[in-house]
Amino acid sequence: MSPRPSKATQHNNLQAAIKATAWRQIGGTGAATLSLRAIARELGITAPAIYNYYADRDALVTALIIDAYTSFGDAQLAAHDAVPAADLSGRLRATGMAYRQWALTYPQRYMLIFGTPIPGYVAPHAQTFPAAARALGVIVGVVEGIRAAGRLRVEAFPQVMPGHEQAFEMWRQYAGEADILSLSVALVIWARVHGLVSLEIDGSLPPFGPGGDALYVYEVESIIREFIV
């Protein structure tokens, strides 16, 4: 085989094909067993060829994580937009339910985002942050909407440690203007749904109710009752 294939036999977009194949393998055996050589094998090329498109395996994983966040954000935005802005609790409920639904539909993507799928890999927050903020910013926006309407119930809610407000500045930049209180409350809501969902995906939770989602529904309703006045 010639070192450089003629344009006819060449993948028109190898960069995308590599990512697509990676997703297929992740969907099968999980993100942990992702292998550059296996991807290359499936694409009929050799492993080092991938280095023309991704600096190393970590760069590929980072691209996958960003894709996953984008897919996640799409689901969040769709749920958000399906409810009229006036229905504050409806939007919180819709985005909350969509959070779990997306995670259960794409458990591998969820673990790719929130787990530590690859040995030695640490997510470069600087690169993934925009996509992450877009996705998680939806809930932030919902909470901000509640606060702007004067219906956010919080008393003595803790404030971020002095000197660490900068962590929230990035959020504002990517997720739209939002009060620091809204951001803080959104964080704790995020933590609650994330806790339940990650345990469920891990198989540590038995299903509740006839649909298996009763515990999650209970928690979402509990969040609505606690934070919306």
Added chain:
Amino acid sequence: MSPRPSKATQHNNLQAAIKATAWRQIGGTGAATLSLRAIARELGITAPAIYNYYADRDALVTALIIDAYTSFGDAQLAAHDAVPAADLSGRLRATGMAYRQWALTYPQRYMLIFGTPIPGYVAPHAQTFPAAARALGVIVGVVEGIRAAGRLRVEAFPQVMPGHEQAFEMWRQYAGEADILSLSVALVIWARVHGLVSLEIDGSLPPFGPGGDALYVYEVESIIREFIV
């Protein structure tokens, strides 16, 4: 070097030494980069020698997870026993705070338990369950104490899906007698603290309050207010 070292130069307890070395490496570079060969190198033996003590790498990891759960359980029990049984909210607060404290003290152990540290490794729940139930059973016991005192506030709390009660039978067996409602409530409490702690360990949360623990304290107090009447 002789295939079998004379008893003088031999480790008196190689099984334990292997585990200890593994812990040291995990404490350094994290659980992801754990390597049998590196452990052997550090102990001055060859890698296959480890197979005399652990069937394969997964078996070693499983032993480490059980150890981590045991350490975790010790911390939970210590916090539990430090508060008199009559102080229901005090016990819930103490175990809740100890949960985060242990996780921040041993983040690698926490990730070993709740993450997916090794490629292709899936925790054999059947083996880890006893140690896990001992640790997580402390909160179950606290909630059961609240319920037995008639001070558990729940309304319309969801019930486990019909046919899945068996998942709770195991809990009862290892974590002591407890009402199925107490187990269910303990699960959702567990999910809440786990959500916050895992995000904090992941670096996704900025510190709150002067001590950095204000958001967690807020959540624990919120749990106490919500579930104790």
Added chain:
DNA sequence: GCCGCATATTTACAGTGTAAATTATTCACA
């Protein structure tokens, strides 16, 4: 004294990511 078991070593194999050198194709410009 010898046999057998336990405990290691050596060797080997199939993987992995990735660096370096090489080669063929394609494109831009004189």
Added chain:
DNA sequence: TGTGAATAATTTACACTGTAAATATGCGGC
């Protein structure tokens, strides 16, 4: 149109990984 540079792949090589198989040595019991 021809030539040189850039591009996109190859082959080769290295240092790892877990682990299976065969082998050798130390030690305790008959």
